[in-house]
Amino acid sequence: MNTSHPDHLQADYTADVVVIGAGPVGLAIANYLGQAGVQVLQIEKLDQLIDYPRAIGIDDESLRTVQAIGLVEQVLPHTTPWHAMRFLTPKGRCFADIQPMTDEFGWSRRNAFIQPQVDAVLYQGLARFAKVRTLFSRDVVEFQQDEQGVSLRMNGPEGRQQSVRARYLVACDGGNSLIRRSLDISFEGKTAPNQWIVIDIANDPLGTPNVYLCCDPVRPYVSAALPHGVRRFEFMVMPGETEAQLSQPENLRKLLAKVLPDPDRVELIRKRVYTHNARLAGRFRDKRVLLAGDAAHIMPVWQGQGYNSGMRDASNLGWKLALVAKGLAGEALLDTYEQERRDHAKAMIDLSVLAGHVLAPPKRWQGTLRDGVSWALNYLPAVKRYFLEMRFKPMPQYAKGALVAEPNNKATPVGRMFIQPKVVTEAGETRLLDDVIGSNFAFIAWGSDPLWGLSAEQVQAWRALGACFIQVLPQVQLQAGREVPDGVIRVGDCSGRLKEWFGRFPVSIALLRPDRFVGAVAIPQTIGQASDALLQALAATPQATQQAPLAAKVA
Numbered sequence: 001m002n003t004s005h006p007d008h009l010q011a012d013y014t015a016d017v018v019v020i021g022a023g024p025v026g027l028a029i030a031n032y033l034g035q036a037g038v039q040v041l042q043i044e045k046l047d048q049l050i051d052y053p054r055a056i057g058i059d060d061e062s063l064r065t066v067q068a069i070g071l072v073e074q075v076l077p078h079t080t081p082w083h084a085m086r087f088l089t090p091k092g093r094c095f096a097d098i099q100p101m102t103d104e105f106g107w108s109r110r111n112a113f114i115q116p117q118v119d120a121v122l123y124q125g126l127a128r129f130a131k132v133r134t135l136f137s138r139d140v141v142e143f144q145q146d147e148q149g150v151s152l153r154m155n156g157p158e159g160r161q162q163s164v165r166a167r168y169l170v171a172c173d174g175g176n177s178l179i180r181r182s183l184d185i186s187f188e189g190k191t192a193p194n195q196w197i198v199i200d201i202a203n204d205p206l207g208t209p210n211v212y213l214c215c216d217p218v219r220p221y222v223s224a225a226l227p228h229g230v231r232r233f234e235f236m237v238m239p240g241e242t243e244a245q246l247s248q249p250e251n252l253r254k255l256l257a258k259v260l261p262d263p264d265r266v267e268l269i270r271k272r273v274y275t276h277n278a279r280l281a282g283r284f285r286d287k288r289v290l291l292a293g294d295a296a297h298i299m300p301v302w303q304g305q306g307y308n309s310g311m312r313d314a315s316n317l318g319w320k321l322a323l324v325a326k327g328l329a330g331e332a333l334l335d336t337y338e339q340e341r342r343d344h345a346k347a348m349i350d351l352s353v354l355a356g357h358v359l360a361p362p363k364r365w366q367g368t369l370r371d372g373v374s375w376a377l378n379y380l381p382a383v384k385r386y387f388l389e390m391r392f393k394p395m396p397q398y399a400k401g402a403l404v405a406e407p408n409n410k411a412t413p414v415g416r417m418f419i420q421p422k423v424v425t426e427a428g429e430t431r432l433l434d435d436v437i438g439s440n441f442a443f444i445a446w447g448s449d450p451l452w453g454l455s456a457e458q459v460q461a462w463r464a465l466g467a468c469f470i471q472v473l474p475q476v477q478l479q480a481g482r483e484v485p486d487g488v489i490r491v492g493d494c495s496g497r498l499k500e501w502f503g504r505f506p507v508s509i510a511l512l513r514p515d516r517f518v519g520a521v522a523i524p525q526t527i528g529q530a531s532d533a534l535l536q537a538l539a540a541t542p543q544a545t546q547q548a549p550l551a552a553k554v555a
Contacts, residue, residue, distance in 0.1 A: 011164055013041050013133075013135075013162065013165070014039075014164070015133075015165075015167075016166065017033055017039070017168045017321060018041045018043060018152065018164055018166040018169050019040060019169075019172060020169065020172060020173045020179060021044060021173040022044035022049060022134060022136070023050070023174070024122060024314075027122035027123055027125075027126070028122060028318070029170055029314045030134070031071070032068070032069055032314065032322065033132070033321065033322055034129030034131060035129065036322035037326070038321075038325045039132075040129075041164060042133070042134040043135050043138045043164070044134065044137075045140075048136060049120060051116050052116065052270055052272065053116060053232070053269075054307075055113075055306060055307035056113065056114075056115070056224055056226055057307070058113045058311075059110060059111065059305075060106070060111075061308060061311070061396075063075070063079075063111065064105050064107060065311050065312075065314060065315040065515075067107075074121045075113075078114050078117040078228070080112040080209070080226070081107070081108035081111050082099075082111075083210060084099050084110070085098040085210070086211070087212075087215060090217060105420050106421070106432050106434065112226050140153070140179075141155055145169070145289060149168070150289065151165050167325065168321060169290070170290050170291075171290065171292065171295045172292050172294075172310075173295055175187075175277065175295070177294075177295035183289065185281050186282035187279045188280060189277065189349070191276075192277070194276075195236075195237040196237060196273070196274050197237055197255070197272070198233075198273070199234070199255070200268075201231045201232075201266050202229065202268075202269050203229055204230065205231065205266055206225070206260070209225050210224075221255075221258060230269070233255070233256065235258075237273060246273070247271060252268075276300040277300075278300060280297045280345060281295070281297060284337060284338035285338050290317060290321070292314060293309075294310065296341075296345065297348075305348040309344075309345050312341065312345075312396065315515045316340055317337050317341075319515055320334060320336065323540075328465060329538050329540050330540075333402060333538055333539045336402040336537075340401040344396045398517065399415060401415075402513065402538055403517070403520065404520035404530060404537060412521070414519070415517065415518065416518055417517050418444070418501075418512050418516050418517070420516070421498060423492060423494060424478065424492035425491055426478060426490050430494065434516065437468055437512070439514055440465075441462060441514060442467060442468050442470055442511075442512040443468075443509060444511075445469075445470065445471050445472065446508045447473060447508065448509070449484060450469040450471055452527075453526070453528050455528065458532070461540065462535075463487075465540065468489060469488045470489045470491060471490045471491075472491055473491075473493065475494045476492075477492070478490065478492040505521065507521035509521065519534045
């Protein structure tokens with residue numbers, strides 16, 4: 001690390017970026033930075049990764065993030081795709097059967113998973129990178145930042161105090177974040193009045209797939225099938241009950257008797273009591289310190305969006321911090337992280353709170369109203385389909401940030417995630433689009449040469465940022481053998497989805513960011529202007545054209 005600060009000469013460890021916390025968000029960010037060649041030091045307070053189950057739902061966006069860091073094939077065996085969510089009335093009638101059958105981003109929209117096993121994959125993935133190091137049993141006690149970087153002190157094994165000097169700090173240290181509290185950043189929101197006891201059981205005694213949320217006014221509960229034969233039950237802790245009371249064998253038996261014919265014949269993995277919070281940090285960046293995951297936002301579990309919102313943070317922040325750390329973009333790019341992520345995190349918090357109220361309404365009359373509305377939806381198929389296909393889920397859409405905004409065009413694809421269909425390469429392989437792009441910027445052109453309309457200087461600038469240039473054709477046209485400039489990748493649209501996407505908008509070229517969001521759109525005659533505008537929005541530095549690419553294309 002290059003710095004003239006005197007702490008650098010005395011620090012036990014130095015890095016470009018220090019990541020506090022080895023949960024899924026910290027691990028994902030460390031993987032992305034490592035993949036980009038950034039020097040990373042990850043610090044974890046515990047002596048190993050957390051081994052007890054927490055989140056149980058991973059969505060298509062998060063799987064796409066795992067795909068971007070090259071680990072999705074190792075993660076998929078620990079997931080159950082197409083995981084439906086069913087809301088039940090107290091009498092067992094299913095009034096909402098949410099079937100996530102869309103795969104526009106390349107993966108099933110809802111998937112069950114075992115978090116410790118996936119976290120282990122993310123941690124093992126760090127071994128690929130010589131510039132990434134993880135330290136366990138390190139408790140950060142204080143830190144300071146200045147114009148050149150961040151200095152922190154931590155207690156290591158056997159009480160030894162150690163120091164770290166880095167250019168940037170990413171705080172992924174949980175809802176009780178020391179870093180956030182030390183910066184006096186607000187964490188406004190509410191704590192739910194009721195706790196929930198979570199019981200995980202091996203050799204699933206029910207065996208039925210999917211997840212059920214029973215809206216029982218006496219004691220709401222959740223029954224979820226997980227991979228590898230694990231069943232999770234969650235029961236609301238009622239007023240006056242304590243964790244110690246519910247943990248007694250006779251009381252656990254009473255809870256399980258609600259859902260199992262033989263509550264004595266189970267293989268208990270573990271039980272824990274959780275409190276549901278809905279809180280959002282007042283800001284996600286303070287100079288050289290950035291908050292991500294639970295340190296920036298926490299939410300109830302009912303839509304499975306706590307984990308997934310954190311992974312969206314990692315996807316959004318990772319590539320931006322890599323560009324800045326490598327000198328390819330100015331620090332203004334880091335401001336776009338909060339611009340793009342905070343509003344959507346708030347929307348997911350609101351959705352999760354609403355789902356909790358559907359499961360356990362604060363008032364008895366609200367439950368009666370819910371049941372009545374669910375009957376009425378049977379006579380409104382279009383409205384019912386809106387809910388059952390999860391169209392209510394707020395998808396990230398950025399109106400400002402690292403993009404070329406089109407403020408008067410509500411239908412613009414700019415600021416939205418691009419689709420990921422399968423394509424056919426010239427070698428005849430069928431691959432997901434992201435596997436062709438790699439962890440890079442991409443110019444995706446329908447039918448035309450993506451370089452036409454760009455100057456040599458513009459092409460050089462984008463290649464320095466690691467961009468690839470892709471020409472998409474109907475699959476049958478690949479056999480025509482058209483010549484394209486060196487470095488242009490030709491792929492065939494074998495499903496028609498790319499043709500359909502471009503057919504919805506008056507554009508034929510999409511400029512994709514590394515997180516697969518559309519940064520700008522154009523036609524061949526306007527691609528030069530769009531290119532310059534996006535480079536400006538990225539705060540790309542003049543020396544970018546002389547640097548090595550951000551990341552190599554995935555083979």
